Amino acid sequence: MPAPAPSPTPSRRKFLGLLSLPERQYLADALRTETVGGVLLLLAAVAALVWANSPVGDSYATVRDFHIGPSALGLDLSIQHWAADGLLAIFFFVAGIELKRELVAGELRDPKAAALPVIAALCGMAVPALVYTLVNAIGGGSMDGWAVPTATDIAFALAVLAVIGTSLPSALRAFLLTLAVVDDLFAILIIAVFFTSDLNFLALGGALVGLALFWLLLRKKVRGWYVYVPLALVVWGLMYNSGVHATIAGVAMGLMLDCSRREGQKHSRGEHIEHLVRPLSAGVAVPLFALFSAGVAVSGKSIGEVFTQPVTLGVVLGLVVGKAVGIFGGTWLAARFTRAELNEDLNWPDVFAVSSLAGIGFTVSLLIGELAFEGDQAITGEVKAAVLFGSLIAAVLATVLLKLRVRTYEALIADEERDEDMDGIPDVYERDNPEYHLRMAAIYEKKAAEHRERAQLAGASRDDADSPA
Incomplete structure (x- = not known):
């Protein structure tokens, strides 16, 4: 009796493999804007620190705490609150679009493929919260700040890459962006669940009606910014007065946009709106928030307290240790149990370096x-200082780790961007296409013929020079 045939071994999925060409192009466009915004964010944070610690530092607090807005509508807010509740709504609107796009067209559309970055992001939020909780449980500190070290700031991380002159292969950049998108989603849930004050159900009902009208207008394909912008402002104002954090309105509207591409469309409607709004978010909203939030007094005593007080030490260790260990550990465990195989061009130290980079948790x-x-x-000022120092330490650690592999990254990026047949499509996406090999053969033949012709001309010139006059 013949032996039974062995059962087929399930194929291992590629982790951090080559992105599809449309996904790579979208990623490049999105991260280009975020990188510029990240540099502005970095400059704004430095400006805030210099201003707050300068001889005119009192003027920083005066401007930050200056109130403006219609009190009759419950919107007589300080400049700092306008930046945190108003401008960051734009940031979270873009985050909502990013999340929707990832769910319908990006890395999160396939549940099997999405499992790994989602698990990594969740571990990258749970472990920092656990680190903070343990430090404060041992040191007798406050548990209120457990969520502070859970967030990743993609713009700041990209700014660090720009400043140190290091880029990442597209797969690592996509992994970092996906982590940040999932991170933003759970940060939004944390804000909505744990930081909602006493609810005003009338205002909340009005906000929900406004969101329903926003959704209906989108479904009816009504166009015109003059329709949506005033409606968005009304929804934002009602959400603010409801007791739910106003940025939730931005997320909700972003999630409603259509991010599915129709046949013949280069960009979906959601992607088009994101392309228009992202520069405003990255270049204006987030830097202004940083300008009016990052200005804390820094002295030798305050620096010492960051590393000795349980609340601030928990934030620093959560960002530096918790993020790196959580994301790397979650990624490794998810890859092991989902039978995902790491791209042969990358190593696990690359994943740890990106995990360390994700410890930059600034804006959120x-x-x-x-x-x-x-x-x-x-204590708010001390926590802000802890976020700044934790992000700085994570940036330095990631810089060292990434610089160790910079030559490998440069070679991978050069291979991704090589386009020898000059057709606008990187060669790496055409290597399985027979037509590509025919074009390349013709190019190589043309180059060889040119080389032979130059050699013949050079030989003829030497013969003429050697012949007697």
């Missing part, structure tokens, strides 16, 4: 710090 960490310790100006 500052926002959560303000919400967690609202009303306590002293």
Whole structure:
């Protein structure tokens, strides 16, 4: 009796493999804008620190706390609150579009493929929260700031890459962006669940009606910014007065946009709107938020307290240790149990370097710090300083790790971008196409003929020079 045939071994999925060409192009466009915005964010943070610690530092607090807005509508807010509740709504609107796009066309559309970055992101939020909780449980500190070190700031991370002159292969950049998108989603849920004050159900009902009208207009394909922008402002104002954090309105509207491409479309409607709004978010909204949130007094004493007080030490260790260990550990475990095989051109140290880079938790960490310790100006300032120092240490650690592999990354990027047949499509996407090989053979033959012709001309010139006059 013949032996039974062995059961086929399930194929292993490629982790951090080559992106599809449309996904790579979208990623390049999105990260280009975020990189510029990240540099502006970095400059704004430095400007805030210099201003707050200068001889005219009192003027920083005066401007930051200056109130403006219609009090009759419940919107008599300080400049700092306008930046945190108003401008960051634009940031979260873009985050909502990014999440929707990832769910319908990006890395999260396939549940099997999405499992790995989602698990990595969840571990990258749970472990920092656990680190913070353990430090404060041992040191007798406050548990209110557990969510502060859970966020990743993609713009700041890209700014660090731009400053140190290091780029990443597209697969690593996509992994970092997907982590940030999932991170933003859960940060939004944390803000909505844990930082919602007493609810005003009338205002909340009005906001929900406005969101329903927004959705209906999108479904009816009504066009015109003059319709949507005023409606969005009304929804935002109602959401703010409802007790739910106003940025939730931005996320909700972003998630409603259609991010599926129709046949013949280069960009979906959602992607088009994101392309228009992202520069405003990355170049204006987030830097202004940083300018009015990152200005904390820094002294030798305050620096020492960052590393000795349980609340601030928990934030620093959460960002530096918790993020790196959580994302790397989650990625390794998910790859092991989902039978995902790491791209042969990359190594696990590359994943750890990106995990360390994700420890830069600036924008959303500052926002959560303000919400967690609202009303306590002293500890809010200390937490902000901890976020700054934690992000700085994570940036330095990631820089060292990435620089160790910079030549490998440069070679991979050069291979991704090589286009020898000059048809506008990188060669790596055409290597399985017979027509590509025919074109390349013709190109090589043409180059060889030119080389032979030059050699013949050079030989003839030497013969003429050697012949007697």
